[in-house]
Structure formats: C-alpha cells, structure tokens
Amino acid sequence: MNRSLLPVALVTATYLLVSIVAAVRLGNVEFVFYIGVMFVLIALVALVHARVGLSTGLLWALSIWGAMHMAGGLVQLPDGWPTDGGFQVLYSLWLLEGPRDATGAAVGLLKYDQLTHAYGFATATWLCWQGLQGAVAPDDPTRPGTPRLRPSLGTMSLVATAGMGLGALNEVVEFVATRVTDTNVGGYENTGWDLIANTVGATFAVCLIAWRGRDGARG
Template identity: 25%
Template sequence: MRKELKFPVYFVYLFLISLLIYIIPKGNYEFIGYAVVIGFLFYFLTITDKLYKYSIFGIWLFAIWVVLHLFGGILYFGGTRLYDIVLINLLGPPYDILKYDQFVHTYCYFAIAILLYYPLKKYMKVSSKIPLIVFAILSAIGIGLLNEVIEFGMVIFADAADAVGGYYNTALDLVFNLIGAIIGAVFVSRVLDEKNI
C-alpha cells in the first residue's frame, strides 16, 4: 500500500469499527450492512490502487463520504434523521430539494467519478479527454444504480423501507448521482489530471 494511502484507509476502518460497535447493539441492520459493504469497497480500492494509482484527493473525498453517509443514517436532530433534513428548501414536497441525502449522493458520485477516471485513463487510449469524461460519468452512474439495488436489498432484508424512501427518493438519488458524476468527471479531467493530483 502506498504510504499516502495508509492514513485515509486507517481512518475509514477505524471509523467503521467504531460505528459498528455503536450500531450493532442498536440493531440498525441497514447501516450495519452499509458499513460492511463500504469496508469491502475500501479494501477493493487499496488492492486496485497498486494498478491504478488513484488520486489521493479522490480517496480522501471517498473517505469523507463514508462518514457523511453513515452519519446520515444514524444521527438525529430534533427527532429527524440527518438524511431527511432539508438543507436548502429549493423545491418542496414531494421532492424536498435540497435534502442532506441529495447532497451526499451528489458528493459521493463526484468522488466516484474522480476515482473511476484513473482506471479509464489507463485503458482508454484517446486523444481527447471527452471520451474519458463521458465514460467516467457513465461508470459512476452505473455504480449509482448498483447502490440503489443495494438499498433495495436493505428494504427487503433489513426492513429499511421507511428509511430508504420510495420512488421519488430513488429517482432523485439517480438524478443527484448524475449531477455529482458530471461535476466530478469534468473536475478530474480539467483540474486534477492537469495538475497531476
């Protein structure tokens, strides 16, 4: 493992272990499941980093997302789960834009597009960055779809229907995933890749 990768990896695993110690006794199976999946994801990142040399900036963004995501499901303010709090009331019910959940989805897929850019760059021999940007976006939203399948699994197996939300929530998750992926792919190609960060 690269030296600069150790701190974010240790940070994430220490956070996940601490979180599991806190939520296992509470029986929050939805977020126990998410914590386990995230643990495997971070392991996958560390293994594949040898091949792709991900941006440490992107790894840190993803590590911060882990905290934002998991706190979103376990912290409550005034009886309202953090994920359900409207940060800026841009559009009311049934959309409730901009909720913490939507912000976290945007942020997550911003980070994921950055991470995916590097493996794509390694294998795509193109003279323009536009195909890299497009495929980073498509790959990120593909992972977003997988995330929604995992959420559906939590509805089925962890009785998380009330927490995960309905059709509007899923559709808005996908929209905000796309927004984050677009911003992330453009940002990585125009800023990080140019500066080799």
C-alpha cells in the same frame, strides 16, 4: 503500506469502528448490512489502488464519502428538525427547507441524502477516470506525472456513464437492504431524486477533470 496512506487508513478504520458500535447499540440492521458492503468496497478500492496507484486526494475523497454515508444513517436528530418521511436521522434532514405543506410538514429543496449522492458519485466518477488512466495509458516515462490519456469528449462521456452506472448499482444495493429489514431508503420518487443527484455529481466531476486536464495534470 505507503506511509502517506496511513492517515486516511486510520481515519477510515476509526469511523468504521465507531459506526459498528453505534449500529449494534441502536439495533440498526440496515446499517450493519451497509457496513458489510463498505468492507467489500474498501477491498475493491484497495485492489484498484494496487493496480493503478490512485491519488491520495481521491482516497481521502472516498474516505469522506464513507464517513458521510455512515453519519447519514446513524446520527440521530432532535425532534422538531426538518426531516423527510418522519425519520429523525441525518440522511432525512432538509438542508434547504421550502414552504411547509397543508399538514405543517417540511417540504424541502435539498436533502442531506441528495448532497451525499451528488458528492459520492462525483467521487466515483473521479475513481473511474483514474482507473481508466492507469489501466489504458500509464504515465508517460519521458514526462513523469503526466498521463498519456487526456480528457476528451469521448473519455469524459465514458467515465460519466460509468459513474452513473455505479450510482444505479447503489440503488440495487439499497433495494436489497429493503428486502433484509425496514429501511429509510424511500420509494420511487426518492430513487428518482437519487439518480438525478448522481447525474449532477458525475457531470460536475467530468467538467472538473476536463478543466484540470487542460495542462496535462493527472485527473
């Protein structure tokens, strides 16, 4: 293993180990399932990295996304904190709370779940871009570190769509989880907000990639 990747590997392994212990102790079958999915995704990222050489920054971003996901379902919140659906876990926390409804329940504007979706699929879109760069146009040998493939309307539309497609695949995984055990996935409205958050994240990512790509920097 490249020595520069050791810190991100150790951090990821540590929080996964903590998550396994927490999920088993809490009897959280949903997150035992998600941890299994995480190992599959880590293996896929490792294969992509071996093929195209993902940046260290992207690998850290992916690791942070995984940590946000694990914390979302396993960190328990005190009673009285503003949450959606009656689940006292971090994923249900309203980060921006709006006016309460007639029953006194919290009606929020931004949930931790939505923030995680936006961040996560911005990162997934970044992954798609680096994968496309590495697969289609390796670095220019005459200018090391400068990729031949530059951001354009076409390539940015492609990677944004790919990122949103991964977001849709995530909804399929969440649906499968509902067939396995009781979950905090939510219903049709929650799925809609998740997809909107994914779109916001993917759009932000391609705007940032295009801005950074003006000087030929790697995305």
